[in-house]
Amino acid sequence: MPMSVFSGFLYFPHMHFDISLxxxxxxxxxxxxxxxxxxxxxxxxxxxxxxxxxxxxxxxxxxxxxxxxxxxxxxxxxxxxxxxxxxxxxxxxxxxxRDWKNAMLGGAMTGALISAAGGHGRDKVIADAITVAAIATAAELINNLA
Structure with a gap:
């Protein structure tokens, strides 16, 4: 059975800003x-x-x-x-x-703030806070796998 292999490297651009505030x-x-x-x-x-x-x-x-x-x-x-x-x-x-809990708490507060600023009701604000907290926590944990 024929088989093919792909080998190579994928490089992503690195954006770096140095802003002195x-x-x-x-x-x-x-x-x-x-x-x-x-x-x-x-x-x-x-x-x-x-x-x-x-x-x-x-x-x-x-x-x-x-x-x-x-x-x-x-x-x-x-x-x-x-x-x-x-x-x-x-x-x-x-x-x-500095740990994953900061990402979770920061995500929850961000989700709630953005949702509340959008004029959503209490239930939607809480749901958005939970969603963003989960996404931020997952991203932090994935970044720390290596």
Whole structure:
């Protein structure tokens, strides 16, 4: 039976910002905003490019719409990430230790804050807090597997 093997390396770009704000809390929060905001804007750029290629047409209105979406998604994702990073760092400072519990608590507070700011009711705020806490905890545990 024929068999094929794929071998190689996959490299991801490394984004590094060095922002001096004089306070580690603000520095991490702004870095989180910029990094994740850039990811969201890139996601929208790829989606919009795909749509243009699929439709076979491109116009100034399409470009304007794509730029608006990029800014909106970048700001939303970046704000959420900035709040999370700030909350996690705050938990680390308060608790005096760096572990998965900071991610869980920071995620819960971020989920509740973003949901409450969106005008959701108490049950939805609690559900969102639990969801974001679970995602943040899972991400932290996965990052520490290596």
């Amino acid at each position: 004089g306070n580690p809390f603000f520095k991490r929060t702004v870095e989180g905003f910029l990094k994740i905001g850039a990811v969201a804007a890139s996601k929208v750029a790829v989606e919009e490019t795909y749509d243009c290629l699929k439709k076979g047409q491109f116009s100034k209105a399409t470009l304007d719409n794509a730029l608006r979406k990029m800014c909106r998604e970048g700001a939303y994702w970046g704000t959420t990430a900035g709040v999370y990073v700030g909350m996690e760092y705050g938990m680390e400072s308060i608790r005096g230790t």
